[in-house]
Amino acid sequence: MSAQAGSTAGSTAGSTAGSTEESTGRLEARPTAQAGAAAGQGLRVDGDRSALATIRHGLSLTPEFRKGLLGTLALAVVATVGKIIVPIAVQQTIDTGLKTGTPDIPYIVRAVLICAAAVVLTALAAYVMNVRLYKATESSLATLRVRGFRHVHDLSVLTQNSERRGALVSRVTNDVDQISTFMQWGGLMIIVSLGQLFVASVLMFVYSWQLTLLVWVCFIPLMIALPRFQRLLSRAYTAVRERTGDMLAAVSESVVGATVIRAYASERRTAERVDTAVDANKAAQVRAQTIVGFVFPLTEIVAAVAIAGIVLLGVRLGLSHDITAGRLVAFLFLVTLFVSPLQTATEVLNEAQNAVAGWRRILGVLDTPPDVADPGERGAELPRGPISVAFEDVEFAYPGGAPVLRGVNVEIPPRSRVAVVGETGSGKTTFAKLLTRLMDPVAGRVTVDGYDLRDVRFSSLRERIVMVPQDGFLFDGTLEENIRYGKPSATRDEIRLALTELGLADWLEGLPAGLETPVGQRGESLSAGERQLVALARAYLADPDLLLLDEATSAVDPATEVRLARALEGVTRGRTAVSIAHRLSTAENADEVLVFDAGRLVQRGPHAELVKEPGVYADLHASWVSAARS
Amino acid sequence: MASKVTSAVMRQGLRVLGVAIRTEKAVFASAVVASALYGGMTVASAWALGWATQNVVLPAFATGRVVAGTVWTGVLFIVGTALLKALGVAGRRILAGVMQYRMQARSRREVTKQYLRLPLSWHHRHPTGQLLSNASSDAEAAWAPLAPLPMAVGVVVMLVTAAVAILFTDVMLALVGFLIFPAIAVLNLVYQRRLSPLATRAQQLRAEVSEIAHESFDGALVVKTLGREALETERFRRRAHELRDANIAVGRVRGLFDPMLEALPTLGVLAVLAMGAVRLSGGSIDSGDLVQVAYLFTLLAFPIRALGWVLAELPRSVVGWERVRAVLEATGSMDYGEARAESAAPAALEVRGVSYAYGEGDTAAPVLHDVTFDVPAGRTVALVGPTGSGKSTLVQLLVRLVDPGSGRVLLDGTDLRELAYGETAAAAALVPQQTFLFDDTVRGNVALGLEVSDEDVWAALRLAQADGFVASLGSGLDTRIGERGASLSGGQRQRLALARAVVRRPRLLILDDATSSVDPQVEAKILYGLRDAAEQATVVVVAYRMATIALADEVVYLDRGRVVDRGTHEELLGRCEGYRNLVTAYEREEAERAAIDVPASGGEVAAGEAEEEEVSA
Structure with a gap:
């Protein structure tokens, strides 16, 4: 607190x-x-x-x-x-x-x-x-x-x-x-x-003040010079860090790119790149070490000069009874107290x-x-239930960039199924990010049940609106742990039930370890399509009032995709579903299609109507049909 | 796990050091010479000071006269020993660094060479993070004790010289030294034994804290969209607090031993003074001797800890070296035959009874069972199957990224295993599902070491519909595309990967769902372009989309790792239910919906269906 x-x-x-x-x-x-x-x-x-x-x-x-x-x-x-x-x-x-x-x-x-x-x-x-x-x-x-x-x-x-x-x-x-x-x-x-x-x-x-002066005269030039050496050293260390970064990047290519390297027999080329990076790193390390090697013993030499000076001047002072023998010898020991701080000075400064x-x-x-802040205590806590969302004259631009979305006015009524389509760069993903408040509009507002999204507590907002992103990121753990991430209190039966409701029971049975299947780092032990299935199940278990799918099934086979779409529809009745998809099958089944082009909402309406009007949607649909069905 | 300085770890650690010494004989020998010079001169500098005290300072105070000759001799001694000592220190430090960094670099090169040599199946068994740390932190840890090693050797020289020097000065003073210095050594040993398991644990926790942060930030979007920030912070906090406690535990041990190690030599000096006074009164030594021994103790106090440093690094070194060695000794390389596959004609591919499983023994997960099919030269075959049916595994076998558990893959009648290194890659090009780009220029990524003209690169980019965006990049073909192509969109990366394959004019082109992130319109252009250009090639394509399947002369339908059916698209549509379900999913869906929606908008749907009929025919 x-x-x-x-x-x-x-x-x-x-x-x-x-x-x-x-x-x-x-x-x-x-x-x-x-x-x-x-x-x-x-x-x-x-x-x-x-x-x-x-x-x-x-x-x-x-x-x-x-x-x-x-x-x-x-x-x-x-x-x-x-x-x-x-x-x-x-x-x-x-x-x-x-x-x-x-x-x-x-x-x-x-x-x-x-x-x-x-x-x-x-x-x-x-x-x-x-x-x-x-x-x-x-x-x-x-x-x-x-x-x-x-x-x-x-x-x-x-x-x-x-x-x-x-x-x-x-x-x-x-x-x-x-x-x-x-x-x-x-x-x-x-x-x-x-x-x-x-x-x-x-x-x-x-x-003895005379000898003190002598010691300081010997050491002051070194004290002045040390910060300079330190800067030299710090540059050398910076170079080492940079070369180390390059080296790690080169090594990681040989591991992460293992498939491509073998498929194109470019082992030798990769090895050369790695060797170059490793040698550059070594050279930078040796250079830094050489600077240290030369700077470090300087102190010893200065100390020796000071000691010799003490002996020379000290005996003369002794003759005029300005110093005792014990004090003179003590001085020799005191000089060693100057040595260690200065020896470590370059390192400490660094x-x-x-x-x-x-x-x-x-x-x-x-x-x-x-910049997209949680209003926290001040924010509204919205009751669960059918949700309505509205965009009012919404505009969005990346900082310093031209608007990527302009003049969007749209209302998504409760319990509707909405598809958002458009070419890459048309603004449909921006629309999704504004709807889930991953970003705030630069003009206009997005409201949920009449509240400006900016005035709704995150805890409430994230409970009601959940987005499933395309890449299906999973945490290193089992399938069960990953799905439970959507609802930490879920029991194993609830998780099984969720998968069954989504029509994924068959797929689960096909996995040798079932829910215990480890998914690997970032879920890499599963195929891209399977990762998306898990991500979807995870969001589904979270049970939001509005589920937003951003290309969430792009790597899943058509039969499974259709099955998922139907299952979602069956179980999300009473909830709102917004889907962004390349595959226009989603649009064909939606209550309403929102068509984006060059940052504007250019068409909206049910598929059956839009497909008959000449325009962006009809073009998109024609090329989808030819690609999907020929 | 070796985390304690046990005698076994000591033995192993010394063996690791032995490896380094044998490999870098000359550097090590020079470093030891430099360090011995440093050790000897440290003792000599104390002796010079003692000499000056006895022959210059005290006589001057006693007689009130200064003999110029002796004064300058003293000065010469003091400055001379310091210069030589400085030379020794510089040489020792630099050479120790050279030795350490050379060994590190050598391990890194060797480890990476193994990564490149070992088959993909080996990579499948080892997590990426582990392989990266083998080449970075483990290679670093293995040779870490080399940094203080020459100094430790120098310290031994120093101690022996000092012992002899003190023995010659006075036996009783030597006795004090023989009590104090072994005590310091023993204390050091106890210190490192107590410290190293704690330090290892802290190191481990530091890695875990970093892993959690990495994973959590990688999945930041998921965390945000599900509102799990508090849960993640709690997960991080738990581990960060464990790390805090582990570091404090390390601090307690350090806090206890460091002052003790500092106090012991000081107590030694005091003991020398007391003992020295007694010996002085007995006339066994003179004041110069006393100063010399006391000074020597002050000088030795710090370097003697170098022995402890080597010791401290040994457990980590042993673990690091063992991990590096595990990679270096990994077997199971992919063997190549002698056969050539030289030809300009499209390749013929035969897959005969192929099975494959990930993992071994009890944990084996079979993914392919007795897969058999042909791809005749110049033909295009589509591999179709549901999510998780083994398509991506199968294509890896077709270009010999992995070898089948049983069965054979033949290219122009020759088993892939009999072909010489590089032959398969020269004949066949795979565009994998997951795009991988190097931190290199566009040209470097497309050519990938192949000698090709810029015209050919542009032609390939054109075919992959990538010429447009490449031309708009700042420096065209010379634009660096950053780590893993981070500056490009998914679709752009896929198109570059496609260009990489077609620029090689492969005789066998394999596309594993290689256009999934590309807009449908662009994808259509790519596919038509390929069909026109690919007359010189045999093509295997993994696909869900009808447009892609339509390019194929034949379809192989896979389900749960088995070939369920083969034939033309029409044949399969007619007789294979799974295939029909898969590829007509969208139409059936629409038809069913239309049927339900009839009362609402009957006329429109009928029109829509008629339209589709037309398109699919």
């Missing part, structure tokens, strides 16, 4: 605040050197929102993460401070314990014990921090995942189709994983590393960039308003 409210609030806030946050985000991103690097990347990639604003907006959607974050950060500080224990211990040992010729053993032991206790405390803090962090991030990201998933389903068909399905899947899988990797490791690394650099610098400054990109992509989904 609260998640639902948060989603709508978040998306409206996001869309209005987007422009203002952009400018403030830019300003805020600059001052912090580390975060600024990531933000700069983000701005370059996509100017919609700065990296900081993206993260802030993203975090606002995941309250689980913010809860207790301060405590976790406090623990992180404790864990970080623990890192300077060793240099302090070394300094104390050399300066106090070894000051005189004979070591002060009790002092050293005491110092070591205190330090050991601190180490244990640090480890404990790190453990608690880790567990808290994992719990918080995983819970918040699971919420984000589920919310993103739901939102994808809430988007209109048009929006869904504008993206590749695989890309939508990434939004709730890889993109979220990238955020989680960053939050559990990279983000923490940035905080810990900055803390480490800060704490080390403070201690170094206490020991991760940060991926995480921001991941945030952007998933927020991109959540911020996309469903």
Whole structure:
């Protein structure tokens, strides 16, 4: 419940605040050197929102993460401070314990014990921090995942189709994983590393400001250069991802296209395509690895130069009694604290960039308003029963396109059987999508029992109007599970009865495993015609007041099709049935035929009348008759 | 499933690594040399620091004088070892990458080669998703341990060198090291054993979450039209929450062991300081030695975990490799004979007692029983039968995509199994029911590797009624049509697939309901065009529509995998009830309706019937 409210609030806030946050985000991103690097990347990639604003907006959607974050950060500080224990211990040992010729053993032991206790405390803090962090991030990201998933389903068909399905899947899988990797490791690394650099610098400054300056002078050029290397690396990784995509596409052709490849003996050609893609992928991977290989050890060299500098300058400072021997040696240890944050910096920055990109992509989904939205609580709940539908001056155009449907005025009375015909591109499928509210008209309105479709709750609408699409998509499972999808509470007997009523009992008996028959992924173990039979049974079981068939039996043999049509007619008496079909047999049996041509409803009336008038329908019918019967 | 680091998994894992090492001997050897350099120089850098402390820093503080020569020697030592170490690190990383990626690429090429070599019946037995992950994630997992492997080898060198160095410095300090480092190693082992089953489970759940999202988004239209969004979200939520819990379980183990692994070396350094102070007071070591050993501990703390990384990847690697190997070792290739089928004349096809079943043994689902019929050269035969009667399976046998369980298919009198590779494909072209297009240009998809002129491609497109829309595409024949032809409509895809077949001028053309998504008017044009152009070919066509059947000289009527009857359309209409029911379904339907509707509009119906009589005659 609260998640639902948060989603709508978040998306409206996001869309209005987007422009203002952009400018403030830019300003805020600059001052912090580390975060600024990531933000700069983000701005370059996509100017919609700065990296900081993206993260802030993203975090606002995941309250689980913010809860207790301060405590976790406090623990992180404790864990970080623990890192300077060793240099302090070394300094104390050399300066106090070894000051005189004979070591002060009790002092050293005491110092070591205190330090050991601190180490244990640090480890404990790190453990608690880790567990808290994992719990918080995983819970918040699971919420984000589920919310993103739901939102994808809430988007209109048009929006869904504008993206590749695989890309939508990434939004709730890889993109979220990238955020989680960053939050559990990279983000923490940035905080810990900055803390480490800060704490080390403070201690170094206490020991000797001259040497601190020296260390910073050595490392600053590297810190400036690293974001550049990171950009280089990030481009290389992008190339790897692209080549990996190509490679997977090439490999999948050899599997999905197995039939065609064998039928045309094009194995060698396919193998060459795969080899090229695999090698390109390998080359991109090696290139990225080479960049990493050269950048990573740079830190070691800089550290060595810093250490050598410390020795050179340190002994001179020592001569003028500006530093003690222990402090000088402690410095050598402190430099190692600079090494690890910088060594991982390119990787962490890269991760940060991926995480921001991941945030952007998933927020991109959540911020996309469903343009065909469920009115929800505000919407009308219509009683079940005979249904009447009307189109009033309806026009539809795809965004930025010319109208594909214009001036449609039609009423479908209760209990009627309507056939919708026309050539490909005539607008009949658009008509179907408007009728089922998969899309909304750009002008005019579609009403059901007098209510504008836009004011009817989805739960009520989808119960009353069900469409059976052409492709007969099935879920991986058994026949029974797929049919039950139409009515989750249906018993096995009800499912059998539905199949019997549709005249499909014979077909079911012919299947070796009956209702237990596995249909395979997307139903691919069944033939195209059989998939359509299952899809039809599924919709039939849902028992809507209006059943819309969009070429739903195009791959079924004529005898079965006729049987189905009759069965549907018998059992849908009292219900409305709208069919879109190439095969005009459907039209011949309808109470009324709606003929579409070039986006307009050009003819309507019973078949017997239309076929006698010269016009679009008579032409369509003539060519259908010659094709179907010769 | 190997998900735990057991000794068996260790052994198998090492064998997998052995395969990689044998295959990439030179790269591995170079990587190990680089890594050894890195290992040795890590120890040397600690030694250089110790040397500098003892010979430069402390004397300077003690005497108040700096000897220029020793200072510069110290600087040279420190910078020199760092440079060599950096070289080692770069070499190790790059070469490890080269080795890993080469092995991955090799597995992927080999696996795909198998996919292309293995018969279609093998493909039928393996889900698409599984085959794709064999070539992608399994090939990746199999060679994942190669990334940290050279480093692990370097670490071993490092540890041995360090042990020797410390032993030479002081036995008691060495004792501290011999306690701490094995402890780290054991902790690592325990860590990975605890972690890997949890990580494997999380990985598995991640795949399942992805599968649900994939399926659900693929079926988005069905979800929407039936209003099942909440049900789907619940299905996804359950698995996403399982994944969350699995990830938190992983986090608990990581959260526990990571700080311990970090604390142990630090405690080691402290122990060295305490022990060192004692030894120093005894005069066994000097301050430089102490600094050197302490520094060495700090340096070793991180790399030693590389041993754990290799270990961590092993179970996944073993599973991945076994799956890859299962593909590579799959047998049942399609054997080819030596015979040629060279001829320019239309082919003659004979089908003799053919049976076929999907699956084997108890789960076998027979779809064809003792199918026999002839298609004489130059003739057109229609295969007609109800939904699910085995027509699509039969056409696959006709072009030898699969071999019959029993019986024979003969092309010009030669068993298809005796023909050499490529001969069947050169003579016969199948247009399958499900169109498949490559992510390639229009030309690439039509020619499919065949050397043909653009004129021939256009001629084929014209015959398939596809020239119009191809010409209107941005770059004509050079237009890329995207993954699986996503930018085209179903009917357009079918027409391209048809052009692909006719451009080859096959001697036997087989159409498996290949125009189902095409508008009837366009379909009629295609069929008439084919009839005029197909004089050079024998044609087998799977059809429901009368127009298509009318092109045929003979009809073979199939039901439940058996040939029920053969003959001309008229003969079958006369004597075969099933056939009559099927092909006249629409007319009978209309006639019956007309009979019912008589009282309402008697005259009109009579007129309509007369009209139809005329057309069908």
